[in-house]
Amino acid sequence: xxxxxxxxxxxxxxxxxxxxxxxxxxxxxxxxxxxxxxxxxxxxxxxxxxxxxxxxxxxxxxxxxxxxxxxxxxxxxxxxxxxxxxxxxxxxxxxxxxxxxxxxxxxxxxxxxxxxxxxxxxxxxxxxxxxxxxxxxxxxxxxxxxxxxxxxxxxxxxxxxxxxxxxxxxxxxxxxxxxxxxxxxxxxxxxxxxxxxxxxxxxxxxxxxxxxxxxxxxxxxxxxxxxxxxxxxxxxxxxxxxxxxxxxxxxxxxxxxxxxxxxxxxxxxxxxxxxxxxxxxxxxxxxxxxxxxxxxxxxxxxxxxxxxxxxxxxxxxxxxxxxxxxxxxxxxxxxxxxxxxxxxxxxxxxxxxxxxxxxxxxxxxxxxxxxxxxxxxxxxxxxxxxxxxxxxxxxxxxxx
Amino acid sequence: xxxxxxxxxxxxxxxxxxxxxxxxxxxxxxxxxxxxxxxxxxxxxxxxxxxxxxxxxxxxxxxxxxxxxxxxxxxxxxxxxxxxxxxxxxxxxxxxxxxxxxxxxxxxxxxxxxxxxxxxxxxxxxxxxxxxxxxxxxxxxxxxxxxxxxxxxxxxxxxxxxxxxxxxxxxxxxxxxxxxxxxxxxxxxxxxxxxxxxxxxxxxxxxxxxxxxxxxxxxxxxxxxxxxxxxxxxxxxxxxxxxxxxxxxxxxxxxxxxxxxxxxxxxxxxxxxxxxxxxxxxxxxxxxxxxxxxxxxxxxxxxxxxxxxxxxxxxxxxxxxxxxxxxxxxxxxxxxxxxxxxxxxxxxxxxxxxxxxxxxxxxxxxxxxxxxxxxxxxxxxxxxxxxxxxxxxxxxxxxxxxxxxxxxxxxxxxxxxxxxxxxxxxxxxxxxxxxxxxxxxxxxxxxxxxxxxxxxxxxxxxxxxxxxxxxxxxxxxxxxxxxxxxxxxxxxxxxxxxxxxxxxxxxxxxxxxxxxxxxxxxx
Ligand SMILES: Cc1cc2nc3c(=O)[nH]c(=O)nc-3n(C[C@H](O)[C@H](O)[C@H](O)COP(=O)(O)O)c2cc1C
Ligand code: SF4
Ligand code: SF4
Ligand code: FES
Numbered sequence: 038x039x040x041x042x043x044x045x046x047x048x049x050x051x052x053x054x055x056x057x058x059x060x061x062x063x064x065x066x067x068x069x070x071x072x073x074x075x076x077x078x079x080x081x082x083x084x085x086x087x088x089x090x091x092x093x094x095x096x097x098x099x100x101x102x103x104x105x106x107x108x109x110x111x112x113x114x115x116x117x118x119x120x121x122x123x124x125x126x127x128x129x130x131x132x133x134x135x136x137x138x139x140x141x142x143x144x145x146x147x148x149x150x151x152x153x154x155x156x157x158x159x160x161x162x163x164x165x166x167x168x169x170x171x172x173x174x175x176x177x178x179x180x181x182x183x184x185x186x187x188x189x190x191x192x193x194x195x196x197x198x199x200x201x202x203x204x205x206x207x208x209x210x211x212x213x214x215x216x217x218x219x220x221x222x223x224x225x226x227x228x229x230x231x232x233x234x235x236x237x238x239x240x241x242x243x244x245x246x247x248x249x250x251x252x253x254x255x256x257x258x259x260x261x262x263x264x265x266x267x268x269x270x271x272x273x274x275x276x277x278x279x280x281x282x283x284x285x286x287x288x289x290x291x292x293x294x295x296x297x298x299x300x301x302x303x304x305x306x307x308x309x310x311x312x313x314x315x316x317x318x319x320x321x322x323x324x325x326x327x328x329x330x331x332x333x334x335x336x337x338x339x340x341x342x343x344x345x346x347x348x349x350x351x352x353x354x355x356x357x358x359x360x361x362x363x364x365x366x367x368x369x370x371x372x373x374x375x376x377x378x379x380x381x382x383x384x385x386x387x388x389x390x391x392x393x394x395x396x397x398x399x400x401x402x403x404x405x406x407x408x409x410x411x412x413x414x415x416x417x418x419x420x421x422x423x424x425x426x427x428x429x430x431x432x433x434x435x436x437x
Numbered sequence: 438x439x440x441x442x443x444x445x446x447x448x449x450x451x452x453x454x455x456x457x458x459x460x461x462x463x464x465x466x467x468x469x470x471x472x473x474x475x476x477x478x479x480x481x482x483x484x485x486x487x488x489x490x491x492x493x494x495x496x497x498x499x500x501x502x503x504x505x506x507x508x509x510x511x512x513x514x515x516x517x518x519x520x521x522x523x524x525x526x527x528x529x530x531x532x533x534x535x536x537x538x539x540x541x542x543x544x545x546x547x548x549x550x551x552x553x554x555x556x557x558x559x560x561x562x563x564x565x566x567x568x569x570x571x572x573x574x575x576x577x578x579x580x581x582x583x584x585x586x587x588x589x590x591x592x593x594x595x596x597x598x599x600x601x602x603x604x605x606x607x608x609x610x611x612x613x614x615x616x617x618x619x620x621x622x623x624x625x626x627x628x629x630x631x632x633x634x635x636x637x638x639x640x641x642x643x644x645x646x647x648x649x650x651x652x653x654x655x656x657x658x659x660x661x662x663x664x665x666x667x668x669x670x671x672x673x674x675x676x677x678x679x680x681x682x683x684x685x686x687x688x689x690x691x692x693x694x695x696x697x698x699x700x701x702x703x704x705x706x707x708x709x710x711x712x713x714x715x716x717x718x719x720x721x722x723x724x725x726x727x728x729x730x731x732x733x734x735x736x737x738x739x740x741x742x743x744x745x746x747x748x749x750x751x752x753x754x755x756x757x758x759x760x761x762x763x764x765x766x767x768x769x770x771x772x773x774x775x776x777x778x779x780x781x782x783x784x785x786x787x788x789x790x791x792x793x794x795x796x797x798x799x800x801x802x803x804x805x806x807x808x809x810x811x812x813x814x815x816x817x818x819x820x821x822x823x824x825x826x827x828x829x830x831x832x833x834x835x836x837x838x839x840x841x842x843x844x845x846x847x848x849x850x851x852x853x854x855x856x857x858x859x860x861x862x863x864x865x866x867x868x869x870x871x872x873x874x875x876x877x878x879x880x881x882x883x884x885x886x887x888x889x890x891x892x893x894x895x896x897x898x899x900x901x902x903x904x905x906x907x908x909x910x911x912x913x914x915x916x917x918x919x920x921x922x923x924x925x926x927x928x929x930x931x932x933x934x935x936x937x938x939x940x941x942x943x944x945x946x947x948x949x950x951x952x953x954x955x956x957x958x959x960x
Contacts, residue, residue, distance in 0.1 A: 219480035219500050350612035351481045357526040360610035364562040388522035391494045392483050
């Protein structure tokens with residue numbers, strides 16, 4: 038087993054306190070970083086090839102370097118702790134059990150991008166993580182870590198999945214409806230309140246102190262935490278195996294937006310490239326395992342309901358087709374499906390993909406297409422063909 | 438200046454121009470809903486897709502600025518397929534009952550479906566239902582089911598009027614346009630949201646279900662509501678006179694003029710045309726309460742004016758009269774030799790003004806009346822009438838009782854006159870006292886020009902026939918001048934404009950042709 042980095046303190050009951058964090062080497066990353074040039078910090082993070090863990094896998098150092106050099110006003114750092122992706126709850130543990138690691142990383146990242154005010158946007162449902170993190174921020178202020186060069190504002194969301202999308206988050210932070218923004222401009226150029234803004238995931242930033250401390254060369258993809266590099270099959274075994282009768286039906290490897298893998302497709306390594314080659318994605322790396330008792334048409338209906346409910350409604354393809362696909366999936370499940378509905382869903386999903394403002398819709402398309410293509414027989418067994426569209430009848434003209 | 442290629446044609450455009458506008462300059466249409474040149478970019482409808490060389494997939498044109506060397510294609514199979522898909526998405530929850538929708542015939546869903554849609558419908562499920570026929574304010578009605586959520590109306594109220602009454606509430610396909618709690622859509626420009634709404638979601642309460650738009654005819658015109666001179670189109674119903682209670686003017690719509698009103702029009706101007714088809718219109722010359730032929734009326738006017746010493750005759754022109762007619766009045770005053778000429782009557786309440794369009798001066802042609810030299814003392818004329826020094830008075834347009842002056846003063850002045858002549862479109866308290874009432878055409882019944890507050894001379898065209906026997910003021914005055922022995926050469930308004938351009942310095946050298954569609958500044 039490889040060395041635990043982010044989770045090393047998770048077993049300590051007092052892991053969330055400043056004392057415990059300091060005992061295990063906390064804030065030495067920041068101590069080191071404050072002697073470094075901002076550009077040097079960014080360079081180190083670039084060399085470490087740290088990829089964002091919010092889902093898109095964007096190289097973090099590169100993102101930081103996009104802040105315009107000649108900008109004179111404020112620069113904001115925004116930590117994305119909205120964690121709304123179904124099947125994902127990694128950031129929650131970091132906020133609850135190691136909040137100072139995030140503050141440590143934020144101090145360093147803020148120095149790198151010359152930010153003096155940072156925001157942490159926490160999912161509204163995360164009550165305990167919020168309390169723990171807010172308490173840690175208070176401790177850090179009292180210890181003089183914050184308030185002298187960096188201020189942190191902790192903001193709670195109101196439960197919309199789309200506020201996890203970075204520009205939707207920024208709109209929400211600005212006090213507006215959480216609508217993603219058209220790009221360009223990208224947030225690093227013009228983000229929150231019109232200023233250059235770096236949005237990073239909680240876990241991404243929690244890695245930063247370790248990179249600064251131990252050097253970019255030490256931090257190479259594949260050696261941190263235990264899931265990366267092992268196969269999905271091994272991961273499921275280590276987590277205690279498949280539930281129920283032990284027979285596996287499918288695995289969604291990276292949050293609900295990742296295309297599903299069939300039981301015979303899980304001998305792939307759990308990393309960005311391995312999963313991409315298997316036709317899915319690492320995404321948020323939250324793994325959903327479905328045993329044989331799961332009905333895929335039902336799973337599609339549930340996930341379709343989620344996306345129909347959470348679409349922000351701005352873009353026509355996303356707004357209209359998430360609802361339409363949900364209606365079709367629900368109709369199929371309730372025995373009113375028609376054979377052509379399956380191809381309609383596939384066609385609608387493929388036509389809408391790539392046409393929207395944000396990646397939400399492409400995320401919805403992942404399950405729409407993969408569930409039907411990989412488990413088509415389950416769907417076909419349900420469609421009753423012509424048994425009814427539940428469409429209302431229009432009165433026919435009176436015969437003369 | 439970036440130079441780019443669109444569908445094989447090269448064009449150079451101003452920096453910052455987006456691809457929709459660049460293509461438009463080449464005569465290439467890129468279909469779009471949410472983009473409006475007067476509003477911020479929303480990028481929401483996703484219809485304006487184009488292919489840009491090297492881009493992996495179609496890109497929205499509205500949010501893409503033209504760049505040097507860019508190669509754009511609007512007609513690739515991929516673009517056409519995307520447009521078809523987006524049209525299908527726009528319509529899956531939209532009611533398919535165009536025959537009962539008032540927007541039919543001028544609806545961009547209909548237009549684009551025919552051009553870019555034409556897919557086979559596949560939606561068999563129940564559509565989303567939303568509120569219908571919801572009054573948003575005094576002028577605008579909402580049918581939320583017809584709304585395509587382009588957010589143009591919201592951006593208008595946020596960015597142009599700054600009043601922010603509208604929002605999009607809820608999420609996904611439940612998203613719905615609506616008013617913020619406690620608000621009404623009652624800003625001074627609310628009618629514009631109807632113009633920019635691409636579909637039948639926002640309709641004009643004044644116009645909806647009065648007449649189908651395909652029965653309308655249109656003429657280019659200028660709003661006479663204030664000194665701004667907003668460019669408009671007058672939409673008239675000549676083909677279905679039994680619709681809309683016989684109203685000929687169906688509605689006014691703003692016409693783009695970058696220098697004057699851009700795309701907009703205020704509500705007061707938009708809904709201010711009611712007098713044209715009002716029952717109070719005067720339609721025939723009246724002498725001593727009896728209808729008379731024009732010849733009789735003109736002879737009586739000439740006799741009444743010619744009977745007195747020059748300064749015993751007064752003329753109150755109107756700043757609502759066009760340039761041509763004001764010129765005719767000046768020639769009349771010169772012919773009579775009177776100096777008792779004016780045009781300014783103080784309004785009962787001062788007009789409101791703002792930074793967008795609305796001017797405090799509610800007259801379209803004050804500037805020209807000044808330039809032509811008619812700016813005498815009207816209060817003085819009334820005093821002279823009261824004391825018997827003025828015996829005959831010709832009032833154009835004004836109802837002198839509808840002013841800041843005391844009613845008793847006006848009554849005494851008008852009552853002391855030997856002859857009161859009134860020329861105007863509608864009857865009022867002044868015309869009721871007049872010995873001669875001469876019906877004038879409304880501005881939509883004739884052609885002419887106005888000079889706005891900045892000195893911009895702009896043309897308006899006839900949209901409907903004169904009502905009854907009404908004549909333009911220049912014609913009435915011209916006939917009197919003829920009777921007085923002056924060569925009556927003007928047979929068109931334009932002839933008076935020629936006189937104006939030759940003899941009033943500010944207008945020198947102008948012609949109807951040189952004024953063009955966007956107007957020309959006086960010197
Ligand atoms: C619909 C949607 C929801 C998202 N939700 C989250 C989220 O809850 N947390 C998160 O960190 N990133 C989320 N993202 C990704 C963010 O947009 C952004 O890429 C990320 O916060 C950047 O951080 P990183 O570079 O550190 O990964 C979401 C993206 C989309 C399209
Ligand atoms: S893709 Fe969907 S969620 Fe994203 S901006 Fe468009 S409508 Fe909103
Ligand atoms: S009401 Fe009209 S203008 Fe407003 S969002 Fe809907 S379609 Fe667009
Ligand atoms: S016009 Fe470009 S997205 Fe609507």
